[in-house]
Amino acid sequence: MAVMIIGVGIVGSQIARILVEKGERPVLMDRSPQLTALGEIVDLSRVVLIEGDVLQPFSLAEAIRRNKVTEIVHLAGNPMFTIGAQRHPYAAIQLNIMGTVNVLEAARLEGVKRVVVASSNVLNHHIEGGEGKGDPAKEEANARPITIYAACKQAIENLGLNYARWFNVDFIAVRYGAVAGPWGGVGGGGPSNVFRAMVQAALKGEVALIPTSRMEWVYSKDAAQGTVLALEAGALRRRVFNMTMGRLNGPEEITAALNAVVPGVKVKASMSTDGSPALQDNKYASDLSAAKEHVGYEPKYQMPEAVRDMAEWLRSRPAAGAL
Numbered sequence: 001m002a003v004m005i006i007g008v009g010i011v012g013s014q015i016a017r018i019l020v021e022k023g024e025r026p027v028l029m030d031r032s033p034q035l036t037a038l039g040e041i042v043d044l045s046r047v048v049l050i051e052g053d054v055l056q057p058f059s060l061a062e063a064i065r066r067n068k069v070t071e072i073v074h075l076a077g078n079p080m081f082t083i084g085a086q087r088h089p090y091a092a093i094q095l096n097i098m099g100t101v102n103v104l105e106a107a108r109l110e111g112v113k114r115v116v117v118a119s120s121n122v123l124n125h126h127i128e129g130g131e132g133k134g135d136p137a138k139e140e141a142n143a144r145p146i147t148i149y150a151a152c153k154q155a156i157e158n159l160g161l162n163y164a165r166w167f168n169v170d171f172i173a174v175r176y177g178a179v180a181g182p183w184g185g186v187g188g189g190g191p192s193n194v195f196r197a198m199v200q201a202a203l204k205g206e207v208a209l210i211p212t213s214r215m216e217w218v219y220s221k222d223a224a225q226g227t228v229l230a231l232e233a234g235a236l237r238r239r240v241f242n243m244t245m246g247r248l249n250g251p252e253e254i255t256a257a258l259n260a261v262v263p264g265v266k267v268k269a270s271m272s273t274d275g276s277p278a279l280q281d282n283k284y285a286s287d288l289s290a291a292k293e294h295v296g297y298e299p300k301y302q303m304p305e306a307v308r309d310m311a312e313w314l315r316s317r318p319a320a321g322a323l
Contacts (some may be wrong), residue, residue, distance in 0.1 A: 002027050003068040003231065006054060006103065007076035009034075009177070010183040010192055011118070013041035014224030015073055020046045021112040028065045031076070037185030040317070054099035061106040069110070071231055074103045075118045077288045078149075081189035082122060082278040085149035096152035097159075104163045104171070106181075112169075116231050119157055119173040121244055122150040123217055124286045126277050147277060157240060164239060173221075175286070177244030178278075180306055181220025182313040190278040191215065198254070199310045202262045210258075213281040214250035218243055219301035219309070226297040233295045241295060244285040249303045257307040 003019055004027040005012045019026045020042055028038075029052040038044065052063055056077050063069070069287030076099055078084050078092035085092035100117060107115045123202070126147050145151040160171035178191035191211070198208040226243040230236075251269045258265045271279075291297035302310065 002048070003041070003071045003073065004029055004064065005073045005075065006030070006052075007074070007118075008038055008213035009075070009185065009187045010179055010181055010220050011223045011227070012073070012075045013038050014181070014228055015075075015181065015222050016047055018224055018228050027063070027069060029063060034185035034187075036307055037183060040184055041182065054102050055095065055104040057106060060102055061110060064106055064112065070113045072103060072107060072115045073113055073118075073227060074100060074115060075229060077118065079187060081120070082147055082149040083190045085152065086147060089148045091226040092148055093152055096149075097155050100156045100198070101159060104160060104169055106319055108163065108167045108169050114170040114172065114231060115160070116172045116174060116227055117156060117160055118227075119175045119240070120149070120153045121175045121177045121242060121286050122147065123157070123175060124242065125216075125282045126150040126162045127298075149230045159240060171239060172236065173240045174227055174230055175240065175242045175244075176223050177216035177286070179223055180217055180219055180310065181223075182310065183220070184317065191217070194279065196310070196314075198258070198267075199261075199307060200240065200314060202258045202265045203265075203311060203314060205262075207266045207268050208231050208258055210251055210252060210254045210267050211279045212269040212271045213279055214248040215279065215282050216244040216285055217249055217303065217306070218245055218249075218299065219306040222297075222299045222301050224294065225300075226291065229295040229297055236294055238290050241291040241297065242288055243291055243297055244286050244288065245299050245302055245306075247285045247302070248282055248290045252256055253303050254307075257303045260304055261311045 006029045008028045008030045027048040029050050031053045064119050129140050129144040130143035132141035157173045163169040164171040180195035201208040255267050
């Protein structure tokens with residue numbers, strides 16, 4: 001009996017660490033596992049690591065069967081998320097939608113108890129329309145996603161909810177904010193890389209480039225803990241949960257957090273120049289009340305704690321050298 005984590009990057013590695021600390025031996029599946037980066041977060045001798053691709057449904061089902069998988073956390077996504085999907089829409093659609101369908105179908109056929117899938121708070125922000133104000137008789141009853149990535153996440157949630165309704169797959173979607181946190185490998189979204197780069201620059205005494213926008217973030221350790229809570233919760237009346245810091249952080253808050261770690265830090269607010277909404281302003285913070293009520297999620301890392309923990313991790317790495 002085992003949990004399979006599909007996609008072990010910035011969040012998946014932290015989920016694996018939590019499960020190992022609980023005495024479990026999770027099955028980690030990734031198309032190209034980054035062993036050095038992964039080994040910095042979790043003891044690889046205490047996991048089952050396999051190379052696999054969610055776009056290969058037969059090998060996915062075989063891996064579930066062979067490892068006696070009872071729960072799945074599906075985190076595999078296209079490179080660079082929103083930015084990457086705008087650049088390479090077909091590949092993003094194939095991986096996000098068909099990859100998730102393959103996971104749901106394998107779970108249905110193999111009798112997996114629960115599937116927790118990474119969604120995104122882009123569905124709280126990267127939307128427009130809804131002039132019909134919810135009236136089902138009108139063509140624009142509801143707001144629609146304005147990016148390829150957000151459209152994929154909406155499709156994933158809707159498909160998962162229908163697998164739950166019609167095929168008894170216990171599907172849960174967790175909507176992460178922009179993820180920040182320890183990860184020495186490649187990958188992650190634009191905001192993840194911006195966060196790491198700004199903390200690294202601050203520690204080196206260089207100018208830290210920070211976003212100009214007010215955004216919702218989530219620290220990877222909180223995202224992981226919330227996902228494990230969703231994985232282990234009893235029968236749930238809700239199936240979609242926001243998992244963010246629950247507040248907006250802009251240049252002022254980020255500067256203050258960096259200054260607490262590196263007094264006198266030099267910062268420069270820098271706007272994305274590629275036209276992507278990945279680092280654009282959010283107008284409001286997502287409501288975390290359902291996640292708190294149903295699965296017990298409460299973020300432990302606000303921006304000051306996130307910057308401090310990230311700085312401590314960077315300083316602890318051998319490759320950090322003079323940091």
